[in-house]
Amino acid sequence: MNIHEYQAKELLKSYGVPVPAGGVAFNPIQAAQVAEEVGGSRWVVKAQIHAGGRGKAGGVKLVSSIDEVKKVADAMIGTRLVTHQTGPEGSVVQRVWVEHASQIKQEFYLGFVIDRGCQRITVIASSEGGVDIEDVAAASPEKIIKEVIDPAIGLRDFQCRKVATAIGLKGKLMPQMVKLMKSIYRCMRDKDALQAEINPLAVVAGEEDQLMVLDAKFNFDDNALYRQRAVTEMRDLSEEDHKEVEASGHGLNYIALDGNIGCIVNGAGLAMATLDAITLHGGRPANFLDVGGGASPEKVTNACRIVLEDPNVTCILVNIFAGINRCDWIAKGLIQACDALKIKVPLVVRLAGTNVEEGRKILAESGLAFITAENLDAAAAKAVATVNG
C-alpha cells in the first residue's frame, strides 16, 4: 500500500524527523491559507498523486506570492497529471501540498529497503540526491553506500555515522543524521513499511544548516495492515485501479494488461506462466488473474465478470491446476458464470489436478460450447487461434 507525500511527511514529523513547514489543501483557498500560516515569501506547491516523476510533469511549482499559490493550486487541482509512472491516462490531482520553500545547499538520497539477498532492512544512501537512484547505481555504483541492519540489535549510531561520513556530512550535521536515520528506521519497523525513500534529503540553509526531508515515499506491507489501523486509514482508493480493488474484495488477484485474451488461473506462478505461454504463441493477454485456493463457484463467477468488464477481451482462457482447489467446483462455477453473465466470448478451459475427471465430465455434460484443452500448451494455442479467428 502506498501513501501520498504529504502523509509521509506528516508521519515522519510525528517521529521527530525534520520536514519543511507545510500543509495539505483540497482547494485554492485552503492552499492560500496554508501558505499564510507557513509564512515567508516563497512556497512550493506540489500535486499529490502516488506516482513519481511529478516535477518533470509540471506537478511541482515554486511560487512567490499568495496569489500565485492560489492560481497554481487552482490549475493543479482537478487536472490529470501524466508522468512517466502514471501511464498515458494520468492521475487526477485531488489535493496539493503547500510548503515553505527551502534554500537547498546540497541534496542526498536516503532509502530504507528490504534487501532480498540478505533478507534484512538495508540503508541505501548516496551523495547524489534528487535523481533516480537506479541511474546512480548504474552509472556510478561507487556512490551508493549500503548498511545492513540487524533486526535484533537495531540501527546503531556508529552505522549512521558511517553513512553520514560516506556521503560527506560533517560537523553538526552528523548528529542530526544519526537522529534522523534512527527515527526513520523506528517508523518503518513500527508501521510495517516495506520501503521508505527520502529523495531528496537536503541540507537547508537557515540560521544554522539543517538536514531536512524534502520528499518522501512510503510503501507498506499489505499483509500487516490488520495490525496497522493508522496506516490503513491513509489508504487512498482513488489512486488504485478500481477493478483491482474490487477483485481483491472477492479474494481475487487481478492486474489489467493491454491484450485481448482474458485469463483466469489458480496460483500466481501458473498465472504468470499462462501469460508467458500465450505470448509465446503470438497472443496478447488482457490480464493477470489468480483465483487463489478454495475457488468456489461464486468466486469463479466474479472472476469471469471482472475479466469481461474489459471491453478488449474476445476470449477467456481458464487454466486450473487444482491442489487445494477442486476441478468440479471450478467447472460448476464456469457453468454458473455462463448462465449468470450470458457470456458470449469463447471459453478455453484447461483443468488438471484434484477431481479433474469430475470437472471435465461436468463441462462435457453441460451442453455449453467450452473449448477444452488437455494441457497448458494446447490451451494457449487454442486461445490464440480463437482470437485470431
Added chain:
Amino acid sequence: MSVFVNKNSKVIFQGITGEHATFHAKDAIRIGTNVVGGVTPGKGGTRHPDPDLAHLPIFDTVAEAVAATGADVSGVFVPPPFNADALMECIDAGIKVAVTIADGIPIHDMIRLQRFRVGKDAIIIGPNTPGIITPGECKVGIMPSQIYQKGNVGIVSRSGTLNYEATEQMAALGLGVTTSVGIGGDPVNGTDFLAVLKAFGEDPETEIIVMIGEIGGPQEVAAARWAKANLTKPVVGFVAGVAAPAGRRMGHAGAIISSEADTAAAKMDAMEELGLYVARNPAQIGETVLRAMRENGIKA
C-alpha cells in the same frame, strides 16, 4: 533417499484441528507419512473430532509434542498473524524441519524470524508454499499428492501450481521425483533455492534438478552461480513472468520487477550463461528435463 523429509520423519501438524490441516494430515497419512501427533493451543489432551485422526495425541505446545513423540518435522497450519511465532516455537522445541503454508505473514515478522534462527540448525520451508513431498514416504503440505511419482528428479520451485504443472509434464514423460520442495512466493523465505540445490547435490538418488523461479529477487541467479561452481548434476531452469509488467506485484508478495536483473528474461539469460538447461516455454519444462537427462546419460 530424498531431501529434508523421508519415511523416518516423525511429523506433527500445528493447528491440526483446523479444516485444511485436518484434510491434509489425512492425505499425508494416506501416502505413508508417519504423523505422530498435533498441536492446538488450548486443546491439549482432547481428541481430534475426525475419526481418521482421533488416534493422534494432541498437545498444547510443540515442546510437549516433541518430548512425548520424538517429532522432528512440523507442518505449520497456523494463520499468518500467529505464524512466525509458531515457527519460533518449532525452532525452540528442537524441530528440525518446519513447513509453513501460510500466505500473508507480515514481512517484518519473517525478518525477525530469520534473525531468531541464527545459530540454530532448523530448516524452515516456506512461507506461502505448497510444502514438501517425498513420494511414497512423506508429505507435509497441500499439494495434490497423486501427481507425484517416485523418481530421480529433484524439484524446487517458488510457485505451487507451477510445480504441479512441471510435475505433470514430467510424469507424462515417465519421469518421477525424489523430493519436491516449494520454497514459497514470499520475498523473505526460510529456505532459498541455493540451500535446496545444496541438499539435492548431496542426495545420491537425485540425479538431476529442476529449479522453477519467477520474477523478483536475486535467488535464482545466486543459486545458478553456485551450481556452476559446485554441482556436477545437471540443473534445468525456468523463470515465470516474461510477460509481466515492471513494478507490479504479480500475485506473490515476492514477484515484482524492481530492476532489470529481476526480470524473467534476465534471469533465464544468466542461467543459460551459467550452463543450466533453460526451458524458455513453461509448457516445455518436462521435455527440457528429458533432453538434459539424455545428454547426461541419466536414465529415467
